Amino acid sequence: MIGTIIVVYNPDLALTERLITRVYGQTDILVIVDNSAQKNDFTKIVEHYDYIHCPDNIGIAAAHNKGLKHLLASGCEYGLLLDQDSQIPSDMAFSLSSLLVASKSLEHNIIAIGPQIHCQFTDKKVRSLIQKEVFEYEDLVGVTQIIASGMMIDLGLLDTVGLKDDSLFIDGVDHEWCWRARRLNFSIARAKKVEMVHRLGDSRAKFIGLTYKVGSPIRLYYQFRNILLLSRRSYVPLYWKIRCICFIPIRIFLNAILQDQKRTRIRYMCRGLIDGIKGSSGPYQQNWS
Structure with missing residues (x-):
């Protein structure tokens, strides 16, 4: 079946x-x-x-x-x-x-x-x-x-x-x-x-001719946090770790400067990085009540 x-x-x-x-x-x-x-x-x-x-x-x-x-x-x-x-x-x-x-x-x-x-x-x-x-x-x-x-x-x-x-x-x-x-x-x-x-992401945006995915602000928390959590695991491919970690500053710029809800996006990104460094997992509300 x-x-x-x-x-x-x-x-x-x-x-x-x-x-x-x-x-x-x-x-x-x-x-x-x-x-x-x-x-x-x-x-x-x-x-x-x-x-x-x-x-x-x-x-x-x-x-x-x-x-x-x-x-x-x-x-x-x-x-x-x-x-x-x-x-x-x-x-x-x-x-x-x-x-x-x-x-x-x-x-x-x-x-x-x-x-x-x-x-x-x-x-x-x-x-x-x-x-x-x-x-x-x-x-x-x-x-x-x-x-x-x-x-x-x-x-x-x-x-x-x-x-x-x-x-x-x-x-x-x-x-x-x-x-x-x-x-x-x-x-x-x-x-x-x-x-x-x-549908990959919620929408698309362009910057200097490059198209990138745009998601909701809360997704930034999970994306940033999980990059840091997964990068600690030995079975995660090295190319993925390097690519995702190197793109963090670029994604911060794109979301903090070019997108709407800038303050909300910055807050979620910062909290995602904090929890990723701390090793905190689970739902957002569990860590930031």
């Missing part, structure tokens, strides 16, 4: 309902984990789904974990993770699961496969300039990490790697899990011929 987990938080109902409609029927079980304060009702879109409400917003990692545990308890072999703002093809679950089954004959021990991401803002395929491909085999490319949305996991191998790290709360959660899996000699892959449209 295959199960789908959709994590939502104050969702754009039109986008989320379109996603639910598209994924419904592709898998055997649909679990919606809702981090919104108020419940959302999707029964007008689909009749049968399992709903887990987390009104205190437990974060993306803990929400994934609740969904994964639910799929395991239901007897699912594979689990598909989706964000509320992704747009998927009508056969994505079948394509990814088929590739996972076929990969059993390979020596790469693949635990998770994701689609090729097509950025909604740039209308282009997302290509990493730094991340090198690990291997290539027919319709699969081995990579260092993939994003959570669109990730299909072989649930039979989940016990070995473990669940998502909920101490990170949100940013870096998907990559950390991939790096942890690779440390245990599992492989992460991207499907060459499966494409998914996804």
Whole structure:
């Protein structure tokens, strides 16, 4: 059996309902984990789904974990993770699961496969300039990490790697899990011929001809903090540590000078750096009540 987990938080109902409609029927079980304060009702879109409400917003990692545990308890072999703002093809679950089954004959021990991401803002395929491909085999490319949305996991191998790290709360959660899996000699892959449209960040801005992602101020806290937390871990790739740490001053400049809500952004960035240095984790409210 295959199960789908959709994590939502104050969702754009039109986008989320379109996603639910598209994924419904592709898998055997649909679990919606809702981090919104108020419940959302999707029964007008689909009749049968399992709903887990987390009104205190437990974060993306803990929400994934609740969904994964639910799929395991239901007897699912594979689990598909989706964000509320992704747009998927009508056969994505079948394509990814088929590739996972076929990969059993390979020596790469693949635990998770994701689609090729097509950025909604740039209308282009997302290509990493730094991340090198690990291997290539027919319709699969081995990579260092993939994003959570669109990730299909072989649930039979989940016990070995473990669940998502909920101490990170949100940013870096998907990559950390991939790096942890690779440390245990599992492989992460991207499907060459499966494409998914996804929103990376809330918007885009330009500075001296360069386009960069813009997110909400609170996300800056988690991004800055988690860079410092993850940089201490031995299994996190060196290129990621160097790139992210070197870009901190540039990101401070872009958010403190060029964006709106400057004081709020500065406050979140400073608090993220403080907690990253201290080694504090968990939700923001836990550390800055």
